[in-house]
Structures are given as C-alpha cells and as structure tokens.
Amino acid sequence: MRYVPHTEADIQQMLEAIGCERVEDLFDAIPEKLRLTGPLALPAGLSEQEVEAELGALAERNDHAQGMPWFLGAGTYAHHIPSAVDAIASRSEFTTAYTPYQAEISQGTLQAIFEWQTMTAGLVGLDVSNASMYDGASATAEAAMMALRITRRSKVAVTEGLHPHYRQVLETYLGGLGTPVVTVPRGPDGCTVDPTPYLDDDVACLVVQQPAFLGSVERLADAADKAHAAGALLVTSVTEALSLGLLRAPGDQGADIVCGEAQSLGVPMGFGGPHLGFLACHTRHVRQMPGRLVGQTADAEGRRGFVLTLSTREQHIRRERATSNICTNQGLCLLMATIYLALLGRRGLAALAQRNLEKAEYAKSRVRETAGLTLPLSAPTFNEFVVGVEGSAADALARARDAGITGGLDLATHAPEVGPAVLVCTTELCRREDIDALVAALAGGAR
C-alpha cells in the first residue's frame, strides 16, 4: 500500500514495544463477535494508472462547460477561472492544513480568511462576514434562523423568487423547530409584489433573493422598508455573487443579513459542490452569527496577527446552546474566492459584471427579434433571464443539445405558470456566435 510506510520489520518492532504478538491483538477491545471474519467485499486496490483509466472513463460520460457553449446557470455559474487561482489554492500548505486552531502556525490560512471577511463585508455593504458556510442554501437557512434568534419571532417570510432548492433546504432546517414559512408571490413583471400583507407581527425576516431565481433584479430598498416597518429583518440571498460587482450593495439598500453562494468567484461548478456559502451582518448582530470568525490581534512582541475569535458562539464551546452546529466549513473554496477577488480587484470585478450584463442584453435583443421566442418577464435582469418558447421547453433544449449547446434550465417544474420557457444564463464565456446559435436552436420549432 503506497500510502502506508510500515515494513514488516517496523511492524514487528512496534508490536514488541507494545507487548503484542500479532496486529490482531491490538483490537482485543472489540468483542470477537463484532469483528469481521473475512475481507470486505470490495474490489482489489488499483495503481494510479488503473485509477486514471477508470475515473477518466466516468468523467467522459458527463456534459461539461469546458466542452461546449454553456447557458445553464440557476444557482451554479460557468465563469472563467484565472490560472493563478488553482495554482495557489493547490499548494499543500493550504490544502493539507486544518481549521486554524493553532494560530502561530496557521497565519497563512487566518490572514486569507481576514482578507475574505474584509472584501465580502465591503461587497455586500455590511460590517462583518464570517469564514464561510457550506453553500448558498444552508447559508440562507442559517440566516433565517439567526433572524429568528435576533427578533425572537416565530415565522419566516420568503419570496417566490428564492431558488427552489434554497427554499427546500430552508424548510428542512426549520422543520425541526416547527417554524412556519410564508410565501410572498412574484408579480407579472418577475419582481416580488408588495410584501406588506404577508408580514405580520410574528414574521422574523423577509428573505429576498437578488437577482431572483428567474433573473429579475428586485427592488431591495423597498423590500427593506416594508420589512422594517413590520419589525422584521431583511435577509438578502445572492446566488450569483458576480452581480455584486454591478448592483448596489444589499446592505446599502437596507438588508440586515446578506448571505448566499460565492461559487462564481473562482470556484469550479463541480456538479454543485464544494461551493462557498457566505453570511454577513451588522456588528450589533455578530453574537448571533453562525460559523467561524477571524479577528486581528497581536503577539507577545506586539506584532499584528490573526486568530479565530468570538468562538463562545460555537459548538465546540457552547455545545447544545451554540448558534449553529457547523464545524468544518468551506475553507479552501474561501481561499479560491479570495485569490479571485484579489486578481480581479476593484476594476476587474466591475468590468466582468458589466460584460455579463452586456452578453445578456445582447441575447435578449436577439430573442426579441426572433419569431417564436418571447421575454415573458419585463423586470430588468443581470446575466440570467427567462425565454419563452413555442411547443415544449424540453424540445427546445433538445434542439440546442443537438447543436452542441447546453441551453439552460427547463422551467416546467420550477415555474410552470410562465408557460413553456427556458432560464438562460449568459456569462463572459458565451461568445456572440454561441448566443446566436442558441437563439436559433431555441426558436427552431417556430420555423
């Protein structure tokens, strides 16, 4: 076994020191009847060469965004990842370390988290960001539970524009507490209707996804005013973090907690994980925040350094009274996103977000001038929007796939009321000719 260094001579020497004759004697504490009598029914181990052949064959049986034009987003986004991101994030010093409990020999990880906290807080317009959650869905559930603790209220209101999987995860998490979830519907333009009638005295927070699942840019400042008037918090959930490079910061529009998914910032799509949940809030709410936090301090000689802090909120100290059960988070994905934000920086992120908007506007203009296709929602969008098709969306997407394109998400399940439609996402990876080909394929049936 190439990962285990022991020679037979080593084993004998060690057994002798321990006072055992055989390796099996080490397991004397396990009652005989609980011990396996034969080998596990698993195939024999493989060499690297054999592993590569087997896994390579499995990898080839998946459509992927490096092999074809890709217009499928819906919470997981195909963006270009600069080479430096993986080159740095692959370094063993980052990948083979664990949670930075021992600060003096974890400053690389700790400083990167502090930089992430700084940049994320700035991007979302709030004071404090934590050191990551599992994904956007669980971050949103944790944000809602945080609002329940802060307000000591008993219900959660959620817009229809929240990603359906986020909604499901939220309900799973809240199920154990028996918390009711109220839905604030979507209006005909794609934006959420006036939430006021849905916000009674028991509602702890209004959760608004920005942009909404169907792409619409919500009127956040208005939602914040309405939530606050009802004594509730505004939680803003973001699935496409690149939108933060263009849209006004949710915190600046009144959001009290901003959470979501930062996969777009340098993390591979990877069939949906590992991704990067994030959560940010005001300083006044930090004691109710879930997850790890890094703070600045000094060493015995007065030099600046960083440590995990405010850990009395956490499970390893507080046990059943902790703000969350989270322990291991998404540290390495956080590092990728920190490198990504550093590379793109103040100008690059804004330019990239602008480019995504331009691609979408070009695509929408082509849809408008194409017979058989419609734009059923009128609200403004960022890089994702709904295209109405004739016939069935499944047929339209099959035509696109025949043309070598992954065309988007069939909305038959998630939003049947908009009619046969496809949720299309255009990132910087989509070239003009790809967009033209997609529009032609989606419209194919109308010809």
Add this chain to the structure above:
Amino acid sequence: MTRNASTGIAYEEDLLFEHSRPGRVGFALPARDVPEVDAGALLGADAVRDDLPGLPELSEVDVVRHFTRMSTWNAAVDLALYPLGSCTMKYNPKINERMARLPGFAAAHPLADPARCQGLLELMVRLEEGLCEVSGMDHVSLQPAAGAQGELAGVMMIRALHEARGERRRVVLVPDSAHGTNPASAALNGFDVVSVPSGDDGILHPEAVEAVMTDEVAALMVTNPNTLGLFERHIGAICEIVHARGGLVYLDGANLNALLGVARPGDMGVDVMHFNLHKTFSTPHGGGGPGSGPVGIKAALAPHLPVPVVRRDDDGSYRLDSDLPGSIGRLHGSHGNAGMLVRAFTYLRSLGAEGIRRCGEMAVLNANYLRVRLSDHYHVPYDGMVMHECVFSDKHLADTGVTTMDVAKRLIDHGYHPPTIYFPLIVPGALMIEPTESESLEGLDRFADTLIEIAQEARDDPETVRSAPHRTRHRRLDETRAARKPVLRWQPDPAS
C-alpha cells in the same frame, strides 16, 4: 536528537489592501463582441453601484507572491506529522486531486440533464455501495457537506421514523466525551440533550445508559471509538437497551479510521451514522474544509433519506429520485460536495479491501506505539490499549507550572502541529494525539523524543516552555484581546 525543523527565511507580507496601487489589475477580459450598454439606464441609477472601494488593485505577480508567502506560514500534513486528535490528518494522495480536476467532474453542472451526467451518478452510487460495505449500513446519502450536517440529517431521519410510528420523542442522549457538534445538531433539530457520564474506565456502561433511558428518548449519539481513543466495548448491550425502549442509536463516525476492515458499526446495532470523508477517506482538510459528511442508515430509515436519492435502474442507467414522501427533505443546494466524493472514490479504488484494512491496522498500531513510548513521561488518564488515538494530560507537570497549552506551543518550535488540546472535556488538560497510518516508525520516534524532551524541559527550564513558541514568525498570539475588542475586517488608517 534529530531535529524536525530548522530556522529559515520567513517572509513578511502585508494585507492585500496595503499593497493596493490605483490602476493595477491582475485580470483581462476578452475583446468585447457584443454592444456596450448603460447599466444605470437599464437597471435604474439607484440599483447600480458606483464603485467597489473594498477591493484592492493588484497585478497577478503581486497576488501570487502574496498568497505564496502566506502559504509558508502554515503547518500542513505535507510538511510534517499533524497529530490533531479526532481529525485524522492522514496523507492526502495527489491522484485524488488530479481526478477531481478532470473537466468531466470539475466543470459539470448539478442541474444538467441526468442522462448526460451518467458518469457522476454512477460514481456516486458506487461510492455509496462502497461506504455501505465498509460500515455495514444498508443505505448512504452523500448529500451532507460535512460531518455536522451528516449528524443533522441523521437526527432528522430518526425523528421522522419516530413520527411515522406516531411518536414524538423529545430527548437525545449524548455521552460527556462527545464532540460538541453532537449536542448542537440535536438541539438544532429541536431535541433536549441529556448527557450520559462515562465510566471510570473512560467508556460508556450499560447501567449508565439504562439509568437515563426512557420512552422519551429518540436516540443515543455515541462515538466509537470514542474521543479517548477507546473502543466502546459495551456497544452491543447499549444498543439493546436503547432499542428495547424504542430508541435508535446514532454513531458519530469521526473515528471510523480505527475500524477500517476490522469491524463495522452496522454489525454492532447502530441504526444511523455519518462518515467524514475528509478524515477517513483522505480528502484534504483545506484549512477548515470543504469536508463531506455522508450519512449511512439501516433499511428501516430508508423512507426518510434526504432527496434527491441517486438510483440505478435495472437497465444500468442512473437517475435522481425526489419522489420520497417520507423524506426529511433537501439538505444541500445540489448533490453535496461532489468534488470531495470524486476524491474519496479515487481513494477507495486505490486502496481496495486489503489497503483499507491495512490503513485501519497501521493507524491503531501507530497510536499504541506512541502511547507506549510516552506513558512514562506524560500522565495517562485512562490506561490500556487504544484504537486510533491516545489521550494524555498535563497532570504530571502540575508542580512545574507548565500546562498543556505550553507543551502544545513548544511542539511548534520543533516543527510539529500540536495535538488536539483540552478535549475531550472530561480530561482536564487533555492532549489528544492521533498519528494516523501515514507516519513511519522513525517519524513517530522523533515525535516521541521531542515530547519527552519537552517534559524534561518543563522541569529544567519551565519558563522556556511557558513562553513558547520561540522560533515561529509570530510569538504567542493574544486570543483574549481579539475577543474583547473584535477587529473583524481591515479598515484604512484614518491618519493616512
């Protein structure tokens, strides 16, 4: 003594923001091939931001040097023994990383047509089957993103099963030696937590469980081997007691490494368990994650699995099934940390049945060897053979004023990451050492020699130990100050 570390150049490195120079950028867009648009006009001036003042302006060179320098400040498994107890810091094979980066895995999309993700779905089903065989459970869901989410899923399924039987049980029993996530996960799901005391020998006794077992108890959460590194030898009788009153047994699989190929939780009477793929199955710990925490169950709980469930049909094709009315629901936005699943599957295929058992055996051999090497020099709170880890305490150093914290910090001077300290809570001043199977005999000897030397130093020169570390870039960092006046982000110096 052969030294594990020497002095070298440690680079200084400011924060990203302090490097920033207006006009620098580390990124370029392709030529624009679509018309320019006015975002303010499209979205409304109020909806668009003017600037991103929180982000730095740096070249690619600046960024690469910045993070590469910072990387040199970390201890890591690839540099040296990292004996963090209960975390199983074993070697992470490089082939795992290469496989996870294949575009067919890394650039696949969770909402793509399942008919066009057959390779990934097959990998998931085969990994589930492999984990079932290793653990003796009947089904596995790969969705939980880390061990704590696996616990949550498990506790939710337990509640769902009781509710399906028309029972609403309110209590979860947790031994006093358990990880903090156990009570936190139970509480998050609305249960009252009742602690069960360990016996004088460090393990759970049937009488202690019997004493708190009532019809209100939904489950007992037990870690086996436990956090003292001891096998819970009464697990069979304990499961019978819990089952007799209609309760279920949850096993925290954090320490599964010790049992690989030797024994299986499913054969012990356990109903639900979670795996930590980042511990037992060699996926990297990543400076705090991502992990992966699949949850395994016995057949009775299958109606309550998280959705979607990955199924293999008779024709050999794979699909996602969300039609499970008794399901606890969805736990993850997609299918869990799929990239970690690729790495764990790669490991499972590399090891095979024989390799798996070898890992478990050598992990236990290493822990016992260290126990024997150190037991004359460090206080052993619970005597006898251990499994994957061994726990010592600082009791023998009481007269020197040197504590476990000091020993841990002094180990750093010698180039080792310290063990887990002050845990489990039932051992005051605990030092919890888990060497894993990755360490060689001579490496263990070097580490043991270092710890013995520190024990001697605590008597000869306690001040040197108490003020450690001395050879690191930073001296001991002030955690109290960080918590008292939290500085959680960088702010521009108002004076400049």
